[in-house]
Amino acid sequence: MSEEEDVILETGESTVMSWIRERELSLLERLTANILKAGPMPKHVAFIMDGNRRFAEKTHVERQEGHSQGFEKLAETLRWCLNLGIHEVTVYAFSIENFKRSKEEVDGLMELARQKFNRLLTEQENLEKHGVCIRVLGDLTLLPTDLQQLIAKSVVATKAHNKCFLNVCFAYTSRHEIANAVKEMAWGVEQGLIKSSDVSEVLLSECLYSSNSPNPDLLIRTSGEVRLSDFLLWQTSYSCLVFQSVLWPEYSFWNLCEAVLQYQLSYRSLQKARDLHREDQALQQMEADRSCVAELLQHRGNGKPMDAQSRQKELLNYTASREERVRCFLNALQHKRDTFFSDLSSQAVVA
Amino acid sequence: MALLYEMVWRFLHALLYVQRTLVAWFRVHIWRWKRAVVGLLLPLALGFHNPKKTGPIGKRTSRRIRFGAEGRTLEKLPLHVGLLITEEEIHFTDIANLVVWCMAVGISYVSVYDNQGVFRRNNSRLMEEILKQQQELLGMDSSKYSVEFMKNGTDKQEHQVLSCQSMVKVLSPDDGRLSIVQAAQQLCRDVEQREKTSKDINVTVLDSLLRESKNIPDPDLVLKFGPVESTLGFLPWHIRLTEIISMPSHVDVSYDDLFGALQRYAVCEQRLGK
Numbered sequence: 001m002s003e004e005e006d007v008i009l010e011t012g013e014s015t016v017m018s019w020i021r022e023r024e025l026s027l028l029e030r031l032t033a034n035i036l037k038a039g040p041m042p043k044h045v046a047f048i049m050d051g052n053r054r055f056a057e058k059t060h061v062e063r064q065e066g067h068s069q070g071f072e073k074l075a076e077t078l079r080w081c082l083n084l085g086i087h088e089v090t091v092y093a094f095s096i097e098n099f100k101r102s103k104e105e106v107d108g109l110m111e112l113a114r115q116k117f118n119r120l121l122t123e124q125e126n127l128e129k130h131g132v133c134i135r136v137l138g139d140l141t142l143l144p145t146d147l148q149q150l151i152a153k154s155v156v157a158t159k160a161h162n163k164c165f166l167n168v169c170f171a172y173t174s175r176h177e178i179a180n181a182v183k184e185m186a187w188g189v190e191q192g193l194i195k196s197s198d199v200s201e202v203l204l205s206e207c208l209y210s211s212n213s214p215n216p217d218l219l220i221r222t223s224g225e226v227r228l229s230d231f232l233l234w235q236t237s238y239s240c241l242v243f244q245s246v247l248w249p250e251y252s253f254w255n256l257c258e259a260v261l262q263y264q265l266s267y268r269s270l271q272k273a274r275d276l277h278r279e280d281q282a283l284q285q286m287e288a289d290r291s292c293v294a295e296l297l298q299h300r301g302n303g304k305p306m307d308a309q310s311r312q313k314e315l316l317n318y319t320a321s322r323e324e325r326v327r328c329f330l331n332a333l334q335h336k337r338d339t340f341f342s343d344l345s346s347q348a349v350v351a
Numbered sequence: 352m353a354l355l356y357e358m359v360w361r362f363l364h365a366l367l368y369v370q371r372t373l374v375a376w377f378r379v380h381i382w383r384w385k386r387a388v389v390g391l392l393l394p395l396a397l398g399f400h401n402p403k404k405t406g407p408i409g410k411r412t413s414r415r416i417r418f419g420a421e422g423r424t425l426e427k428l429p430l431h432v433g434l435l436i437t438e439e440e441i442h443f444t445d446i447a448n449l450v451v452w453c454m455a456v457g458i459s460y461v462s463v464y465d466n467q468g469v470f471r472r473n474n475s476r477l478m479e480e481i482l483k484q485q486q487e488l489l490g491m492d493s494s495k496y497s498v499e500f501m502k503n504g505t506d507k508q509e510h511q512v513l514s515c516q517s518m519v520k521v522l523s524p525d526d527g528r529l530s531i532v533q534a535a536q537q538l539c540r541d542v543e544q545r546e547k548t549s550k551d552i553n554v555t556v557l558d559s560l561l562r563e564s565k566n567i568p569d570p571d572l573v574l575k576f577g578p579v580e581s582t583l584g585f586l587p588w589h590i591r592l593t594e595i596i597s598m599p600s601h602v603d604v605s606y607d608d609l610f611g612a613l614q615r616y617a618v619c620e621q622r623l624g625k
């Protein structure tokens with residue numbers, strides 16, 4: 001029961017975006033949104049969209065229908081987020097663990113994904129108008145090749161958009177993401193771009209699939225489960241976690257407002273904790289740089305002790321050169337990733 | 352118009368603050384009232400001639416508790432419980448109580464965490480409190496468990512797997528992201544020295560490296576105390592399947608609060624992706 005007609009014009013193109021509902025908020029909803037926006041608002045929200053299958057059982061429909069309804073709810077939720085000024089959303093669509101499900105269900109989910117990404121590719125104009133950038137995070141090589149190509153095309157097509165961002169975690173687990181980031185850093189070391197002493201918390205964060213996004217401010221999990229299930233474990237260390245018992249396909253605007261309110265209540269404590277952590281990080285980096293410089297000087301050493309001023313100069317030089325190395329490495333990494341997507345995308349055209 | 356919205360917002364948050372304070376106040380006072388009532392009625396019920404039967408009534412238990420038996424009534428007991436304190440002011444006695452109750456109920460590993468490293472810095476004080484509370488709450492001698500520190504893997508601890516042996520670990524944010532970074536540095540050094548290639552690195556390799564220094568299982572349950580809705584840097588790698596149950600506060604926490612949380616844990620269903 002959609003609230004607006006999906007008008008298919010003569011050319012066969014739809015005026016309605018499938019991934020973001022075009023419905024406007026009601027008066028009461030707008031009022032509530034405006035009141036909430038008077039306080040601190042999350043800029044990036046992550047969703048674990050749990051409860052599709054339980055919803056299907058509850059309403060006596062097929063599981064596949066439950067997942068389909070789940071997608072519709074996603075489109076609605078994205079609209080609410082935009083209305084609330086939340087411009088970045090990350091969703092947990094498919095975990096690597098979900099491959100354990102029955103072949104029927106997995107194939108059904110892959111088919112749903114194919115449908116939705118195909119549809120997305122027909123909505124280029126709308127996506128450009130709204131400035132929607134779609135990113136897909138995960139180990140895409142685990143997916144069927146045609147789906148990989150579809151995804152690559154969508155990602156490449158929306159790469160330049162920058163008004164709002166949707167990150168879809170597909171074939172993803174957080175541990176894989178972290179291990180992959182370590183692997184990339186090791187690759188950098190192999191290529192001679194960085195040294196093992198350059199490895200730091202900041203660098204690891206830059207090597208994650210989610211490196212182009214800030215950490216989520218708010219993580220919402222529906223259906224009453226109170227665990228993270230291998231989702232954004234690194235990135236949500238200082239995020240507000242809200243567990244709601246509503247099933248995902250039944251999610252409402254008011255549930256979202258409730259979560260945002262919870263975020264506002266924890267805001268100050270979280271800011272404090274984050275600032276403390278940032279300070280610790282900076283201190284650790286400085287210590288690491290100092291010990292590297294000390295080692296270097298020892299190697300170079302001609303027995304003469306250096307005065308404080310020259311030591312300081314050496315430290316600054318070292319830090320600058322480390323930062324330059326890291327910058328080059330991250331450029332190379334980004335290039336590697338872009339090439340992966342553009343290659344896949346052009347394969348799809350040829351095929 | 353914006354000013355009006357802001358006023359409403361402030362009013363809303365003021366209301367919520369008042370509500371929270373009232374709830375917290377009631378929680379403490381209802382508990383105290385309960386204890387007072389039981390303190391009066393229990394001797395009456397047992398008859399004045401046998402006051403010794405009241406057994407080990409600890410500060411936070413208003414009835415005689417057979418911890419081991421109660422633990423066995425639960426469908427499943429977590430192997431490792433993490434106590435995550437988000438409150439700024441820490442009451443060591445209450446934490447010690449929680450640790451002792453967990454161990455008495457049959458939980459093998461208990462870790463204690465706060466994001467400012469207070470527990471790490473006051474390790475000995477916590478240990479003293481735990482020993483003290485153990486005497487008071489359980490009346491047994493301290494040979495039933497050993498207390499260990501979470502250090503950076505240079506200590507090799509002896510593990511005695513006796514039936515009542517429990518381990519208490521103190522954790523801080525350094526055991527979280529920093530440990531992962533240190534493991535990453537180790538792997539990169541191996542690659543630098545050509546002992547490994549980048550292709551050798553995967554989840555299993557990283558996991559086993561992280562387990563080397565912390566030879567304890569992943570937490571099954573994290574009890575989060577305090578109003579802050581976040582893990583505040585608690586062991587990010589290890590909590591991928593951990594149930595996170597929030598409790599309002601660790602101050603004046605009772606055994607019933609803890610047991611209630613354990614009951615909630617016992618009925619949760621982990622599908623593991625399936």
